Amino acid sequence: MAxxxxxxxxxxxxxPSVILLxxxxxxxxxxxxxxxxxxxxxxMPGMETWAxxxxxxxxxxxxxxxxxxxxxxxxxxxxxxxxxxGGIALALLLNQPFWGQGIVRVMxxxxxxxxxxxxxxxxxxxxxxxxxxxxxxxxxxLGFAPLDFLSQAPxxxxxxxxxxxxxxxxxxILLTALQSLDSExxxxxxxxxxxxxxxxxxxxxxxxxxxITVVVLIQTIFLLSIFAEILVTxxxxxxxxxxxxxxxxxxQSLLSFDVGGGSAGGIIAVILANIVAIFLxxxxxxxxxx
Amino acid sequence: MARKTSPTxxxxxxxxxxxxxxxxxxxxxxxxxxxxxxxxxxxxxxLQVLSAPWTTASYAEVQAxxxxxxxxxxxxxxxxxxxxxxxxxxxxxAWAMAFQPGRRTKDLLMWMLSTKMMPAVGVLIPIYLMFRDxxxxxxxxxxxxxxxxxxxxxxxxxxxxxxxxxxxEILEAARMDGASLGKEILYxxxxxxxxxxxxxxxxxxxxxxxxxxWTLQLTTSKAAPxxxxxxxxxxxxGLFYAKLSAASTMAIAxxxxxxxxxxxxxxxxxxxxxxx
Numbered sequence: 391m392a393x394x395x396x397x398x399x400x401x402x403x404x405x406p407s408v409i410l411l412x413x414x415x416x417x418x419x420x421x422x423x424x425x426x427x428x429x430x431x432x433x434m435p436g437m438e439t440w441a442x443x444x445x446x447x448x449x450x451x452x453x454x455x456x457x458x459x460x461x462x463x464x465x466x467x468x469x470x471x472x473x474x475x476g477g478i479a480l481a482l483l484l485n486q487p488f489w490g491q492g493i494v495r496v497m498x499x500x501x502x503x504x505x506x507x508x509x510x511x512x513x514x515x516x517x518x519x520x521x522x523x524x525x526x527x528x529x530x531x532l533g534f535a536p537l538d539f540l541s542q543a544p545x546x547x548x549x550x551x552x553x554x555x556x557x558x559x560x561x562x563i564l565l566t567a568l569q570s571l572d573s574e575x576x577x578x579x580x581x582x583x584x585x586x587x588x589x590x591x592x593x594x595x596x597x598x599x600x601x602i603t604v605v606v607l608i609q610t611i612f613l614l615s616i617f618a619e620i621l622v623t624x625x626x627x628x629x630x631x632x633x634x635x636x637x638x639x640x641x642q643s644l645l646s647f648d649v650g651g652g653s654a655g656g657i658i659a660v661i662l663a664n665i666v667a668i669f670l671x672x673x674x675x676x677x678x679x680x
Numbered sequence: 681m682a683r684k685t686s687p688t689x690x691x692x693x694x695x696x697x698x699x700x701x702x703x704x705x706x707x708x709x710x711x712x713x714x715x716x717x718x719x720x721x722x723x724x725x726x727l728q729v730l731s732a733p734w735t736t737a738s739y740a741e742v743q744a745x746x747x748x749x750x751x752x753x754x755x756x757x758x759x760x761x762x763x764x765x766x767x768x769x770x771x772x773x774a775w776a777m778a779f780q781p782g783r784r785t786k787d788l789l790m791w792m793l794s795t796k797m798m799p800a801v802g803v804l805i806p807i808y809l810m811f812r813d814x815x816x817x818x819x820x821x822x823x824x825x826x827x828x829x830x831x832x833x834x835x836x837x838x839x840x841x842x843x844x845x846x847x848x849e850i851l852e853a854a855r856m857d858g859a860s861l862g863k864e865i866l867y868x869x870x871x872x873x874x875x876x877x878x879x880x881x882x883x884x885x886x887x888x889x890x891x892x893x894w895t896l897q898l899t900t901s902k903a904a905p906x907x908x909x910x911x912x913x914x915x916x917x918g919l920f921y922a923k924l925s926a927a928s929t930m931a932i933a934x935x936x937x938x939x940x941x942x943x944x945x946x947x948x949x950x951x952x953x954x955x956x
Contacts, residue, residue, distance in 0.1 A: 400780035403772035407836055408788070410769060414829045415795050418803035418810075425805060480700065487685055488694035496940055497705035503939035504708065505890040507910040508928045512707050514914075515924060516714065522723040522921070524710070531725075557704065563955050566947045601955045608951065615799045618892035618907070622914040636893075639801040644808065644897070653805055660802035667797035 419660070425653035432647035445654035449642075454630045455655075458638040461545055465634055466613045468549040469556060470606055476553075477560030477605065478598065482590075484561070485568045502558040506618035513551045514540060514623045544624045544632035551619055556612075560605045567601035568594070607669065614663050635659045708932070714925035715739070722921035738926035745923075746909070748930060755905035755931075757820055758895075759888035762827035763881055766835040769828075771877070774839035779848060789840065792833040793952075800830075800893045811898055820903045826894050831884050838883065838949050842876025879945035882938060889935045906931040 429441040449455055484494065501509065517524045518539035526536035539547040571594065579589050617636050620626055626633035626641060633641070639659060643652025685693075713729065714722045721732035742748050777785045807826065808817075816822030846869065854868045892907040899908050910931050913924045939946075947955055 396780060400776035403776035406769050407773040407832060410829060411792060411795050411832060418806040421806035422802055483697055486693045488690055488697050490698065494697045494701040497701040499943060500705055500708055500936060503886060503936045504932050505907050506892040507907050508932055511910060511913055511924060512711050512928060515921060516710055524726055527725045563947050563951060566955055604951050604954050611797055618896060621896065622911050636799060636801040643805050649805055656802040656804060659799045663797055663799045667794060
């Protein structure tokens with residue numbers, strides 16, 4: 391059916407998207423690579439000199455780089471653990487018949503639509519504030535000393551806030567997957583005397599594998615670049631205790647004006663993200679064939 | 681789902697689900713409650729807050745002090761504008777890839793998605809410097825263009841997964857009945873494509889509305905959408921609980937309502953059709 395004419399038309403229809411994305415990819419990324427080899431500070435314009443791999447060396451050997459790398463890892467793994475385990479538990483619960491399913495669903499999905507700056511500020515002020523926050527009031531009522539979450543456990547607190555935003559996503563996807571589980575198979579297993587645990591282990595979990603993978607990979611892409619939640623709660627501190635890689639690059643380049651060093655950090659972040667991305671592409675690629 | 685459950689079991693599940701649902705929803709609910717309290721009442725203990733008189737004073741004050749309306753309009757213009765621009769570029773592309781797939785189509789789609797994997801910090805500095813040099817910092821046009829580009833791959837992908845499900849036999853049938861290409865597009869394809877385009881539009885407006893990296897980096901005041909406007913409450917204005925919650929409520933309410941409508945498309949759209 392495809393004639394030469396229609397092929398040419400198809401190519402013409404695709405090209406605007408391709409050209410725009412190509413420009414968006416190549417031009418800035420190329421500039422970042424170029425800057426990363428320069429000694430370039432915004433406070434001293436016109437003084438750029440070639441630096442070779444110095445920026446990479448300095449960026450990767452500063453202690454805050456390793457802390458930021460570790461924090462990025464904890465942030466991604468912490469949120470993934472909470473949302474996937476919590477999501478499975480919640481999906482199993484919500485998949486059973488109960489009164490008011492529609493309303494509960496609406497309440498549970500809501501946090502996903504709250505913008506990051508709002509969710510971070512709401513948690514920071516109304517819940518985690520050591521004087522007026524709800525947790526502080528609760529602690530005082532129970533006779534404990536209130537905890538100053540964001541200065542005593544900054545990373546933990548940010549993990550909690552981000553998990554709250556992403557739990558609905560995981561729950562909704564896993565619930566959708568559960569609803570397509572064959573209930574006859576379940577009943578047959580039940581009649582054959584399979585206990586709750588073995589039914590979960592041998593029927594439910596294998597059925598969920600694919601959606602769990604999707605949740606993990608899509609969330610990872612977003613979690614690797616968490617920024618707003620850190621900016622409005624701890625600003626990366628105390629010290630660099632809650633600084634992740636994107637935040638380190640931001641503070642080095644736009645707060646310390648070190649374009650060269652920041653660019654080297656940006657390229658390192660791109661490389662790390664690409665390693666993760668390769669897995670995602672493979673997975674989605676497989677699905678495209680199915 | 682057809683499994684029989686005893687009323688007791690149903691009651692237990694109901695209580696558990698409602699309690700957890702309530703706890704998850706509590707931060708939003710509490711924000712809305714605080715927004716209708718006075719500044720002095722808002723920092724009392726939860727029980728005192730609940731029994732304090734209700735007032736809408738904070739809403740009026742937020743608008744009077746900081747021109748909430750202008751930031752709201754920035755959010756609308758940037759999120760809707762960038763989504764519409766992305767749709768204009770993406771519809772022909774997704775259309776061609778769904779109905780005229782070539783050998784390279786799959787690779788092309790993968791490559792488009794891979795651009796989305798590039799962390800924004802990797803291009804932050806050049807974009808920032810270019811914006812500075814072209815006078816685009818803190819302009820709605822500049823931000824709209826960036827948002828169009830970062831959402832373009834997702835828009836192409838979502839549209840592609842929807843278009844792919846339109847059966848191509850129906851085109852052949854229309855052609856056999858003597859429909860011209862124009863008529864074919866207008867009367868046969870468009871009605872079938874509209875639902876997919878609509879849900880792509882909805883999901884992307886939500887994503888763009890809540891985007892909080894580029895909006896924070898590239899705007900300061902004039903073009904600041906609600907994400908950046910709320911960030912200005914991070915200190916020390918955040919200590920004004922009632923005003924912060926009124927501003928937050930107004931920032932999330934429109935998209936929360938849109939989001940509840942988009943529930944069904946959400947799973948499909950965000951997993952690129954991998955989970956339906």
